[in-house]
Each structure stands twice: as structure tokens, then as C-alpha cells.
Amino acid sequence: MQAYLEQINTPYRSITGAAPDFSFQEKSWMVLCDKDQAIAIGRMFTQNAIYWIEHNKLYLVPVPISPACRPFGGVQQQDGVVTVLTLAPDYLQQRFLHRVLKMRFKLLF
Structure with missing residues (x-):
């Protein structure tokens, strides 16, 4: 993902998401872009959801694979x-x- 963010010249920072007790940690990215672009990037990298911050509120936004869900x-x-x-x-x-x-x-x- 880092190479892609550099390629499209989008500001970003590497961060680490973790459980409150640090028993689980996962590398994540904080990206400066609009919500539609964030969802598109999430879809490109097969994310289930993204975190979105707007007006000092944190949202969990689903990233649909496609407009219609179908079992695979x-x-x-x-x-x-x-x-x-x-x-x-x-x-x-x-x-x-x-x-x-x-x-x-x-x-x-």
C-alpha cells in the first residue's frame, strides 16, 4: 500500500492499531484524502472497512467489495x-x- 500511496502522491503516515492491552497489533495507514478515495483505496487492498475521522468524530465505514453482495x-x-x-x-x-x-x-x- 505504501508504494501505491507514494505513486498517487497522497500524504500518509504509518501507524499501528492495537488492542487496549497490546495483545494484538496491526500496521495501518493514516491517509489524507476524501472519503470516496479512502473507500476506493480500501477496496483495492481488500479491506473490510476503514476508519474515517470527520468533525472530531471517528466512524467505522464498511468497504463493500461490489454494489451487490454474492457468496463465493x-x-x-x-x-x-x-x-x-x-x-x-x-x-x-x-x-x-x-x-x-x-x-x-x-x-x-
Whole structure:
């Protein structure tokens, strides 16, 4: 993402998002741009959502993959084992599904 932000000449800063106890940390980016551009960048890098600050208020803004949602896989659980079934094995869809499951597991466990 850093190379892309430099390429489009958009001001940014690298930041680290973390749980209150620092048990989970994730590199993030603070980017100076309008909300539509932020959502477009989020979509380009397969983000589920972006944080948006406006008038000293923080918002969590969903980043839809496309205007219409459609399933591309499923999840099955049996005896504590989760199996992911992907219908469309394209790189971005697999990456998105992996990211969603990774976050879900971190929240549950």
C-alpha cells in the first residue's frame, strides 16, 4: 500500500492499531484524502472497512467489495474444526475470506 500511496502522491503516515492491552497489533495507514478515495483505496487492498475521522468524530465505514453482495464460499464446522469451502478460487477472494476468518478467530479465542 505504501508504494501505491507514494505513486498517487497522497500524504500518509504509518501507524499501528492495537488492542487496549497490546495483545494484538496491526500496521495501518493514516491517509489524507476524501472519503470516496479512502473507500476506493480500501477496496483495492481488500479491506473490510476503514476508519474515517470527520468533525472530531471517528466512524467505522464498511468497504463493500461490489454494489451487490454474492457468496463465493462457505464455512463448515465439525468437532471444533473449521473448514473453508471457496467457490471462486481467485486470489483476492481467498485473501478476503482468510482475513475475515483470521479476525473472527482472534475475536473468539
